[in-house]
Structures are given as structure tokens and as C-alpha cells.
Amino acid sequence: MRSIAAPGLLLEPLLASHAHDMFAVLADPAIYEFENSAPPSEAWLHERYQRLQLRGPADGSELWLNWVIRLDTQELAGYVQATVMPGGRAFIAYELNSRFWRRGIGGRAVGAMLATLGRDCGVRDLSLFSRQPTFGRKACC
Numbered sequence: 001m002r003s004i005a006a007p008g009l010l011l012e013p014l015l016a017s018h019a020h021d022m023f024a025v026l027a028d029p030a031i032y033e034f035e036n037s038a039p040p041s042e043a044w045l046h047e048r049y050q051r052l053q054l055r056g057p058a059d060g061s062e063l064w065l066n067w068v069i070r071l072d073t074q075e076l077a078g079y080v081q082a083t084v085m086p087g088g089r090a091f092i093a094y095e096l097n098s099r100f101w102r103r104g105i106g107g108r109a110v111g112a113m114l115a116t117l118g119r120d121c122g123v124r125d126l127s128l129f130s131r132q133p134t135f136g137r138k139a140c141c
Helices: 016-026 042-052 105-121
Strands: 004-006 009-013 063-071 076-085 089-096 125-130
Touching (some): 004 105, 009 105, 016 063, 076 105, 089 105
Parallel strands (some): 089 125
Antiparallel strands (some): 009 063, 063 076
């Protein structure tokens, strides 16, 4: 995995070392208004990120690609992710702290990720999950 530049932000491959800063980003209660809950602890998030760094299950049946969204201000705003399946299908998602909603950050981050998925992974079919209020709870694109 490599970093991906987009206007005003950089997508950095997610590492366990991002857990400290991302715990604060994901603690925003507005994100969980409709479902799920914040990570229970920074240690839990660190362990999760260690698993995600493996980039997929041992059987190789799918590819896990996760990036944190770093703004030009050096703040982390959230993440984008893709689970790439055989045959060019990917399930994608993103999450932003509510301080960054409605500023075009999610669109730029997802757009940069999609370009990479198409070019580097042969993805041609997408399903999107977002908790951001402008997109509703689930959408297929």
C-alpha cells in the first residue's frame, strides 16, 4: 500500500500506530447517532488496527485496504476503507469526525481511493456504506 494524495489531504495506509490519534477522532458521539458505538478503548483500537495491517485474511479470499485521512493541517479527520473481493468487486466505507462533515473531505478521500482501486486492484463494482447524514445509512453505487 502507498499513500494517496488528493486536494487538501493525504490518505496514509492505516497502521496500529494511528490508534492513539484515531481514538480521539472516532470518539465523536455524532458518528454513532443511528448505529454502532465508539471503540471501547485505545488498546482495543490498536489491536484492531494490527489485524487490519495484515491486509486480509490468511486464506487470501479478500484484500483489506484502509487509509487514515490526514488534512493539510496534519489533523486526522477519519478513514476510508475497501474490502476487495475476487472478480473486481469492492465494499467501501468511510468515517469522518463530525467536525469535518459537509466540507467535501469525504468525497475527495473516497474519490482518490476509488481511482486507486480501479487502477491498482481492477475494481469495477462497488458497494458503499456511510454513516454520514448526507448519504443516508446505506447506498449502492
